[in-house]
Amino acid sequence: MRHFCCQHKTFNLRTQIEISQFLQNKLKLIKPVETLTCNVMYKLATRRSLYNAAALKAELTGLQHHGGHFDFNHNLESAKRNAQIVIIGGGLAGLSAAKHLLANGFHSTLVLEATERYGGRINSKRFGDTFCELGAKWVNINGSHDSMYELLRNAEGLTKQLKQPTPVRYVHAAGQGEQSKVPSGMVELIDQLFRDLCRGFKVRDKVKSGGDLHSLDNVMSYFQSESDKLISSSFKHPDEQAMAREIFQSLFKDFSSILGCCLEYVNIQHITTCPLEQETNPIYVPTGLDNIVNALTHDLEKHQLQMGKPVGKIQWKTPTEAQFVGCLDGSLYHADHIISTLPLGVLKNFSAILFKPMLPLDKLQAIHNLGFGNPVKIYLSYKRPISHWLKSNLRPLSPLAQPNPSATNEATDSNPKRSWTRQVVEISQLPSSQHVLEIRVGGGYYDEIEKLPDATLLEQITMLLRRCLSNELVPYPQAMLRSNWNSSACFLGGRPYFSVNSSARDVQCLAAPLGDAEPTLLFAGDATALHGFGTIDGARSSGIREAQRIIDFYHKKHGV
Numbered sequence: 001m002r003h004f005c006c007q008h009k010t011f012n013l014r015t016q017i018e019i020s021q022f023l024q025n026k027l028k029l030i031k032p033v034e035t036l037t038c039n040v041m042y043k044l045a046t047r048r049s050l051y052n053a054a055a056l057k058a059e060l061t062g063l064q065h066h067g068g069h070f071d072f073n074h075n076l077e078s079a080k081r082n083a084q085i086v087i088i089g090g091g092l093a094g095l096s097a098a099k100h101l102l103a104n105g106f107h108s109t110l111v112l113e114a115t116e117r118y119g120g121r122i123n124s125k126r127f128g129d130t131f132c133e134l135g136a137k138w139v140n141i142n143g144s145h146d147s148m149y150e151l152l153r154n155a156e157g158l159t160k161q162l163k164q165p166t167p168v169r170y171v172h173a174a175g176q177g178e179q180s181k182v183p184s185g186m187v188e189l190i191d192q193l194f195r196d197l198c199r200g201f202k203v204r205d206k207v208k209s210g211g212d213l214h215s216l217d218n219v220m221s222y223f224q225s226e227s228d229k230l231i232s233s234s235f236k237h238p239d240e241q242a243m244a245r246e247i248f249q250s251l252f253k254d255f256s257s258i259l260g261c262c263l264e265y266v267n268i269q270h271i272t273t274c275p276l277e278q279e280t281n282p283i284y285v286p287t288g289l290d291n292i293v294n295a296l297t298h299d300l301e302k303h304q305l306q307m308g309k310p311v312g313k314i315q316w317k318t319p320t321e322a323q324f325v326g327c328l329d330g331s332l333y334h335a336d337h338i339i340s341t342l343p344l345g346v347l348k349n350f351s352a353i354l355f356k357p358m359l360p361l362d363k364l365q366a367i368h369n370l371g372f373g374n375p376v377k378i379y380l381s382y383k384r385p386i387s388h389w390l391k392s393n394l395r396p397l398s399p400l401a402q403p404n405p406s407a408t409n410e411a412t413d414s415n416p417k418r419s420w421t422r423q424v425v426e427i428s429q430l431p432s433s434q435h436v437l438e439i440r441v442g443g444g445y446y447d448e449i450e451k452l453p454d455a456t457l458l459e460q461i462t463m464l465l466r467r468c469l470s471n472e473l474v475p476y477p478q479a480m481l482r483s484n485w486n487s488s489a490c491f492l493g494g495r496p497y498f499s500v501n502s503s504a505r506d507v508q509c510l511a512a513p514l515g516d517a518e519p520t521l522l523f524a525g526d527a528t529a530l531h532g533f534g535t536i537d538g539a540r541s542s543g544i545r546e547a548q549r550i551i552d553f554y555h556k557k558h559g560v
Contacts, residue, residue, distance in 0.1 A: 076558040080105040085550065086325045086333050087111045088311050089341035091120020092148075092536055093524040095296035096543035097339050102299050104551050110333060111300065112325065114310035114490045118297060120343075121494060122536065124288030127481045128381035130433035131288040134483040135494070136536045138163065138282035139289070146544050148536050152283060152292050162281045164431065167392040170247060171468045173421070182243060182397075186235075190244055193230050194251045197223060200272040218500050219271060220263035223252050246397040253425045257442030259497045259534070260373030260485075270498035274533040286432040310490070314338060315356050316514060316521040323520055337520060339546050341539075344372045344527040345492030355521075360514070366506035370527060371499030374446040374486040378439035378457065380477035385434040389475075393428040394468050396421070420449045420457075421464040437477075447486050454480055496527035496534045504530055511542070518553055522546040 083106055087094045090113030101109045117123075121135035139148045152160060170182040203216060216222055227248040235241045256263050259270075285291055297305060313326040316338060325333045342354075347367045351359055358364075423443040430436045439461060441449060458480060465474045485494035498504075511528035513519040524542040532538025 076554060077105060079554055079558065081107055083108060083550075083554065084334055084336045085109045085339065086335040086337075087339045087341065088314070088325065089113065089120065089343075089525070090115075090118035090305060090307070091341055091525075092122065092293070092296075092539040093120070093341040093526070093543035094339070095119075095293065095300075096540045097341070097524060097547040098300060098304070098543075099296050100544045100547035101550065104547075106550070109304060111305045112309040112311060112327065112333070113305065113307050116307050118305065118307070119290050119293040120341075120539070121485070121491070122290050122293055123483075124285075124290040125481060126288075127379055128433060128436040128479065130430050130436050131286065132377075132379045132430070132436065132438070132481055133289055134377055134481075135485075136289060138284055139292075140282050140537070142537075144537075144541075146541055148292070148540055149283070151295060151540070152285070155292050155295055158291050159286055160283050161286060161431070162283060164281075166428070166431070168395055168426070168428075169392045170250070170395045170397055173396040173398040173464060173467055182247065186240070186244065187247065189234065190247045190251070193234070194227075194248065197226055198255065198271055200268075203268055203272055216268045218264050219255075219266040219268055220252065222268055223248075223255075223263065250395050250397060250425065253423065253442030254440075255442070256444065257375060257425045257440050258495075260375035260446050260494050261371060261497060262444040265371060265497075265499055267498040267500050267502060269503055273498070273504050273530065284431075311342075311354065313356060314340065314354050314521070318357060337518075337522065337550050339522045339524055339543075339550075341523075341525045341543065343491050343493065343525065344370060344496045345486075346490065348372060349492055362509050363512070363514075366502075366509040369499060369502035369506045370510070371497040371502065372493040372527075373495045373497055374450065375483070375494045376441040376446050376449050377483045378441070378461070379430075379481040380437045380439065380458075380461065381479040381481075382435050382437070382475060383478050384475070386429055386437060387434065389469065389471055389473065390427075390429060390437075390465075393426060394465075395426050396424050396464060396468055398422050419460060420445065420452060421460050423449065424461075424464065427465065427468075450482075450484055450486055457482070498533075507533060511545075513546070513549060518557075519546075519549050522549060 085101060085106055085108065087097055087110065090111050094111050094113075095118065098109050098111050111118075123134040124131050125134060139152050141149050144150065152158070168187075170187065203222065227245070231241050231244045231248070235244050252263060259266065309327045309329070309331070311325055312328040315321060315324050315326070317323045323335050323338065325335055325338060327333075344367065351364060351367055359367075420441070423441045423445060425440040425442040426438075428438050428440075430438055458476060462474060462476050466472050483494075485491050507528060507530050511523055513523070514521040524539075524546045526532070526534050526536070526539040526542065529538035529542040529545075532541055
């Protein structure tokens with residue numbers, strides 16, 4: 001064909017050359033990549049993705065003709081429509097980012113999820129006569145329009161309930177029946193004293209005075225030092241002091257169970273920068289918290305949320321190479337902007353080989369410094385109603401096992417037969433069930449506990465229940481469900497925390513986008529949010545934050 005036609009007009013040879021050069025440049029940008037590395041070499045398919053083809057077509061047809069030549073600077077709306085945005089991860093951060101981008105006109109947004117389900121660490125499972133949460137469970141009430149509470153409040157037709165106060169009985173794991181009851185007044189007092197410690201009030205006083213700073217080496221040192229002083233000043237009788245010390249130890253394990261790590265590993269800055277404010281009456285969803293995630297996927301077309309797409313290579317912008325995301329199945333996705341919501345555990349293990357070029361040293365250092373815990377949850381289902389033998393929730397009292405802070409791997413303990421039941425924080429009946437118990441674990445050795453055989457767990461938890469209740473007739477459960485975040489290759493852990501080697505500066509460094517003139521590689525997830533660090537609110541807000549960063553860039557670029 002001698003002439004090129006567009007909008008019913010015929011153009012001369014000079015115009016054809018311009019168009020030819022434009023197409024050649026475009027094709028150079030999306031030329032096939034030969035290899036993909038993620039521990040193993042994967043050969044990428046040479047076929048072009050339909051996603052890329054549609055993007056190129058949209059960009060070509062959007063060209064404007066002005067004064068006899070082409071103007072390749074599209075207007076704002078055209079630029080937003082054609083901007084290729086790839087979001088890695090279909091958890092709260094990724095889905096929140098996608099929804100925010102779509103609502104603002106960025107229709108070429110794609111979410112790649114490695115697993116066959118979306119929702120990230122919100123994972124609800126039908127078990128027994130109820131739904132169990134292997135990850136996040138509670139939604140705190142707050143007024144932020146971007147919060148999980150707002151998302152839950154707007155979910156139509158979804159039953160929501162407030163957590164009601166439930167009686168908890170402290171008992172000695174050795175089994176002392178009714179004699180092991182702890183006065184409720186003592187429990188309430190110690191609980192309030194411990195809440196004050198968690199808010200970091202004493203930390204600020206210590207820093208100002210400059211005294212006893214050795215107790216601020218880590219959270220456990222701080223808790224032990226301050227609790228000893230509180231016990232001495234609040235209880236005079238030796239028996240009361242001993243009981244108070246055991247209650248404090250139980251609360252230490254409770255705090256540890258939330259983070260999924262030994263408190264010796266946690267920087268004191270964790271409770272001063274992001275204190276754990278446990279709400280008295282949070283909201284839960286009896287039919288599963290994952291219901292509210294559906295609201296985030298409502299506007300996503302099937303091709304915009306692709307499941308079973310583990311990423312093997314993230315090529316972010318360089319002067320000579322195109323930017324794209326490559327999956328282990330060989331598919332390639334061109335991207336003008338990439339939002340990574342990869343869990344911190346995955347970044348720790350694979351960031352050095354996932355990103356090309358390699359991430360800047362300061363970002364790699366931040367990934368290395370931050371801690372990543374592994375909260376463990378266990379659910380047991382019984383054939384008959386558990387109210388026949390359990391009248392209230394139980395908190396076993398036993399000395400807190402002291403881990404070796406110098407150990408690099410919890411599973412290398414010299415005593416492999418150590419009883420994991422010493423780490424049990426609470427045994428509780430789920431509020432929406434008559435047949436299911438929830439076992440929360442704290443104190444340490446989470447990775448080891450996760451790997452224990454089912455038969456061992458069932459045997460030992462039944463023995464613990466019988467000792468605590470002084471009842472040899474407590475039955476064995478008929479089924480068990482438990483979390484496995486650490487052994488899941490797509491998570492490699494559960495919740496970030498400030499390790500003794502990290503600080504808030506590492507969170508800010510991890511959250512910083514990369515790209516010279518524009519944000520080409522962005523980072524979201526609960527480990528990138530100082531406000532709500534490690535929470536579902538933090539994950540959601542971080543996704544919206546990075547989506548808004550892209551939106552602001554296009555508005556500024558086009559002078560809006």
